[in-house]
Amino acid sequence: MSKVIVLTGAGGVLCSTLAMALAKEGHKIAVLDLRKEAADKVAEAINAEGGTAIGVAANVLEKESLDLAKEVVNNQLGTCDILVNGAGGNHPLGTTSNPFFQMEDLKNNSEGFKTFFDLDAKGIEFTFNLNFLGTLIPTQVFATDMVGREGCSIINISSMNAFTPLTKIPAYSGAKAAVSNFTQWLAVHFSKVGIRVNAIAPGFFLTDQNRSLLTNPDGSLTQRGQQIIDQTPMGRYGKPEDLISSTLYLCDDASAFVTGIVIPIDGGFAAYSGV
Known part of the structure; x- marks a missing residue:
């Protein structure tokens, strides 16, 4: 059964892949992104392959923007059945330079060097708002279409950081834990x-x-990139296509009795102790 599916942040690599996969299942897709040209590009690719999609500009932190986007979706595609909250990201001002604090860091005056004590509140606020409020506000807007109807669902994008925080990125880890x-x-x-x-x-x-x-200009891994691969038992980064099957399952009536879960898709990263 065809459904109207709204995806935020769908101009990016991961959610554009999900949008195209859901379109191939016969669903009508609303590609929402802050960048209208990015949203249109994804929608055009879907339509070129015989699917049905529209690109819509939307700022997930502004309710007025989302209200306008919902009006466009309702007029052109119909009532929203499924919302995928894909908008998110990090900010360098909420990131420390080193994974561990050392005493000598107090004397490091290098330009751009940041310890925990140098983290910028605005950068942390931006990261938290984008990930958490950027999930909550679109839900407030589009879930009004779903109340009291069958087959409706919301899929949020969390992170493995929500289970165990990574070094250097406290704002992003905390925001995804909130999601x-x-x-x-x-x-x-x-x-x-x-x-x-x-x-x-x-x-x-x-x-x-x-x-x-995570990668150098020549395609090789940075030190942090290699550290991640060493901690991932499957020995590779995820591909956008690796997210498709779990997303399709959560959208489908096959998961009609499934709610409140967070599915890790991490190549075994969380299961590996490093020993």
Whole structure:
């Protein structure tokens, strides 16, 4: 049965892949992104392959912007059945330079060097808002279409950082932990009105946001990139396609009795102790 599926942040690598996969299942896709040109590009690719999609500009931190996007979706595709909250990201101002604090760090005056004590509150606020409020506000807007109907669900994008925080990125780890917690809370809150709420938690995937941190210009791995691979039993980064099957399952009626879960998709990263 065809459904109307709204994806935020769908101009990016991961959610654009999900959008195209869901379109191939016969669903109508609303590709939402802050960058209208990125959203249109994904929608055009879907339509070129015989699917149905529209690109819509939307700022997930502004309710007014999302209200306008919902109006476009409702007019062109119909009532929203499924929402995938894919917008998110990190900010360098909420990131420490070193994984461990050392006494000599107090005397390091290098330009751009940041200890925990140098973290910028605005950078942390940006990261938390983008990931947590960027999940909550779109849900407030689009879930109004779902209340009291059958087959409706919300899928949030958490992270393996939500289970065990990575070094250097406290703001992002904390924000994704909030997304996982909110997923469980919302699943309970909406349980009486027919809306299921779940999340997927990707491990390490190369995206436009982290590629320069994990790989060198020649394609080789940075030190941090190699450290990640060494801690991933399957020995590779995830591919965007690795997220498809779990997403399709959570969208499908096959998961009709599944709500409040967070599915790790991490190549065994969380299971490995390093020994």
